[in-house]
Amino acid sequence: MKYFSKKIDDILYSGITDRSDDSLYYLQIINLSYILSLSGIAFLCVFFVFVSQWPIVWFQMISVFIGIMGFRLNLKGFHSKSAVFLPFFLIGYLLISSFFFIGANSDLHWATSLYPIYSFTVFQRKHYLKRIYLVLLGSIGFFLCEFIAPETSILVTPQQQVWLSAYTFCISMIFASLIMNLLISRLIKANQHLKHLAEVDELTGISNRRKVLADAVDVFAGSSFNGKKCSFAIIDLDHFKKINDTYGHDAGDLVLREVAQQMATKMDASFKLGRYGGEEFVIVMPDTDVLSAEQSMEAMRANIEDLQIETKQGIVVPVTVSIGISSINFNTMRYEEVLSEADQALYLAKDEGRNRVKTYSIY
Ligand SMILES: Nc1nc2c(ncn2[C@@H]2O[C@H](COP(=O)(O)OP(=O)(O)OP(=O)(O)O)[C@@H](O)[C@H]2O)c(=O)[nH]1
Numbered sequence: 556m557k558y559f560s561k562k563i564d565d566i567l568y569s570g571i572t573d574r575s576d577d578s579l580y581y582l583q584i585i586n587l588s589y590i591l592s593l594s595g596i597a598f599l600c601v602f603f604v605f606v607s608q609w610p611i612v613w614f615q616m617i618s619v620f621i622g623i624m625g626f627r628l629n630l631k632g633f634h635s636k637s638a639v640f641l642p643f644f645l646i647g648y649l650l651i652s653s654f655f656f657i658g659a660n661s662d663l664h665w666a667t668s669l670y671p672i673y674s675f676t677v678f679q680r681k682h683y684l685k686r687i688y689l690v691l692l693g694s695i696g697f698f699l700c701e702f703i704a705p706e707t708s709i710l711v712t713p714q715q716q717v718w719l720s721a722y723t724f725c726i727s728m729i730f731a732s733l734i735m736n737l738l739i740s741r742l743i744k745a746n747q748h749l750k751h752l753a754e755v756d757e758l759t760g761i762s763n764r765r766k767v768l769a770d771a772v773d774v775f776a777g778s779s780f781n782g783k784k785c786s787f788a789i790i791d792l793d794h795f796k797k798i799n800d801t802y803g804h805d806a807g808d809l810v811l812r813e814v815a816q817q818m819a820t821k822m823d824a825s826f827k828l829g830r831y832g833g834e835e836f837v838i839v840m841p842d843t844d845v846l847s848a849e850q851s852m853e854a855m856r857a858n859i860e861d862l863q864i865e866t867k868q869g870i871v872v873p874v875t876v877s878i879g880i881s882s883i884n885f886n887t888m889r890y891e892e893v894l895s896e897a898d899q900a901l902y903l904a905k906d907e908g909r910n911r912v913k914t915y916s917i918y
Pocket of ligand 1: 758795
């Protein structure tokens with residue numbers, strides 16, 4: 556299945572150099588439309604080979620060849636020309652098929668109803684006139700097939716016509732499910748990407764403020780409901796302004812990244828870490844009383860103090876952090892109270908000389 560979806564992805568991205576965009580956009584829809592139309596014609600060709608209708612087989616083969624020429628335009632970067640060529644080519648194909656080969660009863664000409672959708676999806680705004688021509692031409696083509704083309708096929712027998720309808724129906728179903736599957740998987744991917752953007756701090760790669768506060772709400776609600784302990788810690792880098800001023804802003808960014816990664820890898824797996832803002836981080840500790848929180852944070856502080864963060868110029872930047880901790884107690888009503896208490900404890904840690912862990916206490 557993975558191999559199959561990778562192949563579909565490769566086809567969708569044919570002729571497109573920028574593969575960073577996960578969403579389905581108009582260049583890929585042109586590729587997809589070509590693939591579906593050409594394979595549809597090829598499938599019909601197989602049917603006619605099977606019933607030995609050689610004139611139609613030749614016609615289908617020539618059509619596939621012309622279609623491939625249009626597809627090549629997209630691969631070569633002439634996206635707009637290729638996009639416009641496809642529906643006009645298909646209108647011609649459907650008209651000739653209905654008039655000279657398989658008749659209007661095949662209902663193949665109903666495919667013209669797809670052109671307006673196609674043109675409004677892939678044609679650029681500047682091609683609005685082409686959209687109108689296409690819709691007009693598609694409608695005229697449809698009515699010509701419906702009212703003027705011979706109803707039954709000149710070449711195909713009524714028995715073969717029934718088989719042809721069943722065959723076309725099955726292929727259409729398979730294509731429709733393919734398209735649905737593709738659209739849904741693209742939507743899921745796009746949603747995941749948006750979720751990632753909304754929850755991750757770009758600089759450090761850990762959760763951002765929004766995400767870590769959402770985690771804090773979850774953990775706080777779970778602990779209050781189950782009568783369990785939980786603790787919050789606010790970690791603030793000491794004299795970070797001085798680090799920026801002395802070693803430069805890039806070195807400051809490097810320090811933020813390294814400290815964040817150190818905390819993320821060293822902390823307990825159940826803890827939630829996020830960047831609270833600037834040079835401040837929050838750690839939410841579920842099922843953790845104040846003593847255990849203090850031990851964990853003391854270990855964290857010592858770890859960060861031992862870090863050897865080296866700038867591009869080979870200078871080792873000394874880094875320490877101050878940490879404030881608070882835990883939920885029986886009369887805590889809101890998670891913001893715990894956070895504000897941790898902030899007060901942090902203030903105390905800074906006041907007492909930094910590079911230390913302080914726990915909130917009402918006394
Ligand atoms: N490099 C870098 N600096 C940042 C970023 N966000 C905030 N800062 C800087 O962090 C510094 C924080 O300075 P202060 O709030 O004075 O705190 P401090 O210098 O760490 O002092 P104390 O907290 O009292 O130890 C400011 O100079 C901000 O410009 C960032 O994303 N990258």
